[in-house]
Amino acid sequence: MASEKRQKAIDLSHHLSDLSRARGVSPLKGLAKYFGRPGVISLAGGLPNPAYFPFNNIGADVLVPDSFSLNTTGQDESSLSWFWKFFGRAGKERTTSISIPKFSETTEQVSLAVALQYGGIGLRQLQAFLNEFVEKVYQPAYSDFSILVHTGNTDGWSRVMQTLINPGESFLTEEWTYTSALATTNPHGMHAVPIPMDKDGMSSTDLRSILAGWDEKARGCKRPHVMYTVPVGQNPCGYTMSSIRKKEIYNICVEYDIIIVEDDPYYFMQQEDYVPKSERSSQSTGKYVNEADWLASLSPSYLKFDYQGRVIRLDTFSKYIAPGSRLGWHTCSPLFAERLERQGETSTQTPCGFGQSLVTQLLTTWKYDGYIRWLHGIAVQYKNRRDFFIDTFGDEFHLVPSTSNIGFWKDRQVFDAYAKSKKCVMAEKGELGTKLFSFVPPSAGMFIWLKVHFENCPGANASGAERPEIQLWVKIAEAGVVISPGWFFAADEENPPTDETEGHFRISFSYADFETLRKAVKIIANVMKEFFRVSD
Amino acid sequence: MASEKRQKAIDLSHHLSDLSRARGVSPLKGLAKYFGRPGVISLAGGLPNPAYFPFNNIGADVLVPDSFSLNTTGQDESSLSWFWKFFGRAGKERTTSISIPKFSETTEQVSLAVALQYGGIGLRQLQAFLNEFVEKVYQPAYSDFSILVHTGNTDGWSRVMQTLINPGESFLTEEWTYTSALATTNPHGMHAVPIPMDKDGMSSTDLRSILAGWDEKARGCKRPHVMYTVPVGQNPCGYTMSSIRKKEIYNICVEYDIIIVEDDPYYFMQQEDYVPKSERSSQSTGKYVNEADWLASLSPSYLKFDYQGRVIRLDTFSKYIAPGSRLGWHTCSPLFAERLERQGETSTQTPCGFGQSLVTQLLTTWKYDGYIRWLHGIAVQYKNRRDFFIDTFGDEFHLVPSTSNIGFWKDRQVFDAYAKSKKCVMAEKGELGTKLFSFVPPSAGMFIWLKVHFENCPGANASGAERPEIQLWVKIAEAGVVISPGWFFAADEENPPTDETEGHFRISFSYADFETLRKAVKIIANVMKEFFRVSD
Incomplete structure (x- = not known):
């Protein structure tokens, strides 16, 4: 299996849009090597001295990772939070305190002096956490993948479509799809080509026949080279694509040279089959008590099959931490990551430092195992x-x-x-x-x-x-x-x-x-x- | 003076770009009126229940508004913050504690349940603060101005240029200008037309002569209808445009039907004339001890002259709170604000809720007067x-x-x-x-x-x-x-x-x-x- 080898992403730079090519390299051009060298005094940028940040520290009380049970008997644990609020018993929830000082003792620690400053690609500690997470959970088929934080999958897709699609070009997607993704592309004259779905989501048979029979004149545009897909908890239909179907689709995309944009906010909300109430036992824990077994039961990401580096995966914290964190990340080849970073520099820049530092401190406090347990608890809740x-x-x-x-x-x-x-x-x-x-x-x-x-x-x-x-x-x-x-x-x-x-x-x-x-x-x-x- | 009348912004919708027109109205179209009505149960959006936000509260220790003196003797007060850090005397700084609970007792209070949820145009309480601030400080010449939060002036300008300029069109700017503003427009094929500067910044004489003599054929594009300007602390030259020059430029923009984009991050860093060290007294406070006098001494915003609603002002908290807050706002006519909001819905969405709620809580704790005192202190520091x-x-x-x-x-x-x-x-x-x-x-x-x-x-x-x-x-x-x-x-x-x-x-x-x-x-x-x- 090609997908099981760990390869290096191949060069797919011919997919870049005219806009992305016009961006050139870094704004610093040939002088970039002089910036950020240790010991160098930088008087180049308009950075305020951190003494002028009015925040001396920020902190939070955060829930413990196993706050939600793995009990699948249908209890509404979310209402307890309201209950505790109204009856003043908030102390009943198990919490941990986290805090971020303005200046940290060690460079390992997150500090506001760094998090609240202008900053390129996000907090180093968050980057490290996400690398471990992606490596262990999604297991990309090539080892030199890049992670780039963004401000949520809307920003993620917005950057991708500008980086890969020219106005007038079209892209492939499921026949029913996420409205906001279309609202992003339609005004640019980038139109969706709907692919019919069957029980496993996007139909590989229909995909192949649409690509094979593509008539540039009749269609008014060349064959699409980008696919936007929500393969898990497909929005709006709620389907989850099987591993076999993903491989089929991936192979067709290799054959027709298509970049797959995997928008996957619901990955950790994969649910077992519905069993009617009358047939469910009244007291049962979920099928998976062990987190590793639970993770293994989830449909794999396209990344796992992506031996060529033609997948750009969009992940978000909106569903698992909070939508207002406006924080997520791209996982993709270094080539695309560099272009997506440039694209972001002239719009969203780096995600908010308050959000980044609080989420990073939460995750590094919980650690990888704790976050997986939290995700499992949320999955059972849904x-x-x-x-x-x-x-x-x-x-x-x-x-x-x-x-x-x-x-x-x-x-x-x-x-x-x-x-x-x-x-x-x-x-x-x-x-x-x-x-x-x-x-x-x-x-x-x-x-x-x-x-x-x-x-x-x-x-x-x-x-x-x-x-x-x-x-x-x-x-x-x-x-x-x-x-x-x-x-x-x-x-x-x-x-x-x-x-x-x-x-x-x-x-x-x-x-x-x-x-x-x-x-x-x-x-x-x-x-x-x-x-x-x-x-x- | 027309600028002293309080008028209603006129309709300048002919300035909208093709992209902005193609955005249509709200994604909800005719059904919008049913959303958000009191008492209605909404099962439309993919909003997580706030019980699933792992943050039970967030908080901070924030400096008091008069943390920096108004003493202009050149002391480096910023280094004290480092001093206190290294000598463990952080307690010497005067701070106030702020906190934001997940659920608030009253709707007046900021809560994480709201701030960390998906949300349209930002926190109501921040909106209210900014309205008061803009009204009192900039005194717009028409009363129905709108305020729209964005994620900093880079996002602000990115939305504006997409909303107003078509690829291939050009825009006016100072002959030396902010690099990042050009990095935003250049790849879209929107080119800057440089206007020479004199001692007051952009020259009104040169502006008029360039517009009057515009030769569409020789220039290869039609006469610009947008101006991007940094009138205060002009980047990179450091000039500040006088009130008289602003009126001249504004009137030319009325005559030639030009929208003025006022990017004004340094507004509160206006500095008195430099007096050589040998001539300065060793102990002196700034010229203005009274905040109202200090504010009155600042060069007015273009908003003050904008009786037609042709100014889009960009403000940011990057220089006064922290760059990492990724928070700022547009002040402009309701027409442009609505288009800029749509433009943002498919990229940055709302600014981060952690940042918004902490900054809002800081500002509502300090109140308007406190924030003005803070700004004055920062001005003296610079x-x-x-x-x-x-x-x-x-x-x-x-x-x-x-x-x-x-x-x-x-x-x-x-x-x-x-x-x-x-x-x-x-x-x-x-x-x-x-x-x-x-x-x-x-x-x-x-x-x-x-x-x-x-x-x-x-x-x-x-x-x-x-x-x-x-x-x-x-x-x-x-x-x-x-x-x-x-x-x-x-x-x-x-x-x-x-x-x-x-x-x-x-x-x-x-x-x-x-x-x-x-x-x-x-x-x-x-x-x-x-x-x-x-x-x-």
């Missing part, structure tokens, strides 16, 4: 949230394993949802009535993706009216619940991968407490039943 | 640094008030520097010998800008050799001092506003402690004398 959320749909609707093999859901665990009448008379008779929507329990991430069967809704497609998806969306919003309409996520908004009679919603189970989730599902159920004119 | 630095040049060279009225330095306080021989024989005889360089004491900012007289240097212009500026720069660097070579700052690098026999250096006095500054000037003096073959 599994519990997903299970609770689907259970709640089961309370409001008849959820029935599907027999219909809907399109790209073939061979997946699909549930069809039918209206539950007050007396459940029809159900008892085996008559389910109107099928309202279907879904696949997500295997990772924060969202459930519903396909709504407007073909069963009388009058929903009356000509002249708003599309039924929007009609129903507005009614749910007016009843007090805001969810995401499906059309947000069509890679090609003009030609969404769906027909007129269908609609989709993406619903997040990541934020609200369990009681609020239950209330929201009740509201959705009531509005839906009324919309479908299903009598109670 | 005045002391500048004075010390020039004094040190005076120790190493003969500094003589210039009689030569060099080019755009006409009517400024100019010093010529001559080599000081060991015995000072020539000087005593009134013979000064070789004039090495000249400079104008900066009236704001962190830098001194030297013009080096290579015409007096035998052999420096030998054909085939590197330009003398670089030859000397390398020798100084090899001797252990790194400064900035002048060619970095030429708005038009191909045609720098200088002749072959001249060279320039920008030297920063902002960072090093006083002893190091003295050591650096000694090194520079020795290398220069050797380079100019001036016998000791």
Whole structure:
């Protein structure tokens, strides 16, 4: 297996965009070697003396790594935090104090004098932690990979698209994809080429046939050389790509010389299969008690197969520490890392030093093992949230394993949802009535993706009216619940991968407490039943 | 005076770039009104529950606002911070503790649950502080101005240039300008049109004549409609534009329909005139003891004259709190603010929540008056640094008030520097010998800008050799001092506003402690004398 050899990334510099080439080398050009030499007095930059930083130290009380249990019985541990707040029992949470002084005793220690100064590529201590993390968790197939901190995956993708894609060029992505990624590229005239999905996410068969049959004239642009993909907890559909499929896609990308941009915020939210409430045991810990086994159970990153250095992976702390940390990193070849660094120098520069130093101090206090334990705890929390959320749909609707093999859901665990009448008379008779929507329990991430069967809704497609998806969306919003309409996520908004009679919603189970989730599902159920004119 | 009326910004939407127009409205489009309504349950976004933020609180010990004296006798107060560190007497500094809990008791208080979440336009409390600050300090000429936080002026300018300038278009700027601003635009094919400077900074006469005589064919692009300017502590020259000149420039911009981008990081580092050491009194406080008088003495922002809303002002906390705060803000018309917000949504997003909440808590603890006192203290520190630095040049060279009225330095306080021989024989005889360089004491900012007289240097212009500026720069660097070579700052690098026999250096006095500054000037003096073959 080529992917198991540890190689050096090959030169893929022909992929750089005109903008990236025009950036030239470092702004310091030939004089760079004189900067930053030990013992040299630098009077070059406009750096304020750290005495003028009004912060003498910063600190925090941080949770211990095993704050969340590995218990998969569906308890809402997130609500405890609120409970402790309201009843003044915050001391019940186990915490550790961390602090960062303005000046440190040793160069090993993080100091504000460094963290709050202008600074190139981020804190050395963070860099070291991330190197260990990437090496152990993702195991890149070549050894000279680079890590470059950024201010979150939005910044990450923004830098990548400017570094690799010229205006007028297109890029490959899943037929349903992350809206914000499109909002980044569309205004630049870089358009998404949607690839159909099957049960394993992006279809390798469709990818190959689209590339092989690419007609430059008919398409109006040359064959894409960049792929943007969310392979784990695919946004919005919630799929997770298997290892086999990743290898297939990677090999096609080698064949057609494509750079893979792996946007992977949900990697540590991979969840075991959904087991209906009635079949789950009431007291159980997760499948993996040992962190190494848990990590080994996760679908590998594209990095593991990337013996050529054609993967740019985007990681973020937004989902595991906090979105407001505005901190993440690129893992990629040194060539791309250098260009991405230059790209960042004229926009975001280095991530915020307050955030960098606090997160770095947290991670170096927890250490690698502690952070993995924290991630595992968070993963179990999201599994519990997903299970609770689907259970709640089961309370409001008849959820029935599907027999219909809907399109790209073939061979997946699909549930069809039918209206539950007050007396459940029809159900008892085996008559389910109107099928309202279907879904696949997500295997990772924060969202459930519903396909709504407007073909069963009388009058929903009356000509002249708003599309039924929007009609129903507005009614749910007016009843007090805001969810995401499906059309947000069509890679090609003009030609969404769906027909007129269908609609989709993406619903997040990541934020609200369990009681609020239950209330929201009740509201959705009531509005839906009324919309479908299903009598109670 | 039109500028004294408080008007509403006029519609200048015809200035938006193609990229900005292509961004459309909000990503939420027509559904935006349903988001964020009170009482609504949102299951739309991928927001983690704040229970999963591992930070239970963050805090800091911050200096009190009057930590730096208003004493202008040139004491190096910045070194005390190091002193206290090394002698373990950190407790000698007067500090206040601030902290930010995960959940706050009232909505007035900053909380991590809000600050560390995804969030649109930054913390409400910071917004409120900045509104008060801009209103009181800059006094914009129209009342419906908007404030939008960004991650520092690099991000600020990056968003502006993408929002206003199309590739291939040009923009106006001072003939010497901030390198990084050019590094942002050049790769996009947006080129700087240099405007000559006189003693007040950008020349209004030259600006008008360049605009009036604009020849689209000869220039290869249409007349610029954007100006990038650093009017206070002009980078690199250190000039500060007078109120009268600003009005002249503003009126020309009204006439030619130009948007003014006022990049103003050094606003609160405006310094009184340099008085030679021998003439300064040894014990004196600054000219302004009252903060209101000090503020009133500062050159006004372009905002004060901006009755049409054609100014986009960039402010940053980098110089007054810390560069690593990566925090600043745009002040501009609501039209531009909305476009700049959209532009940021696909790159930096909101500034880091750790930084935002700590800076906000600092400012709301200090309050407006405290922050103004802090700024005044910092201003005095930089005045002391500048004075010390020039004094040190005076120790190493003969500094003589210039009689030569060099080019755009006409009517400024100019010093010529001559080599000081060991015995000072020539000087005593009134013979000064070789004039090495000249400079104008900066009236704001962190830098001194030297013009080096290579015409007096035998052999420096030998054909085939590197330009003398670089030859000397390398020798100084090899001797252990790194400064900035002048060619970095030429708005038009191909045609720098200088002749072959001249060279320039920008030297920063902002960072090093006083002893190091003295050591650096000694090194520079020795290398220069050797380079100019001036016998000791």
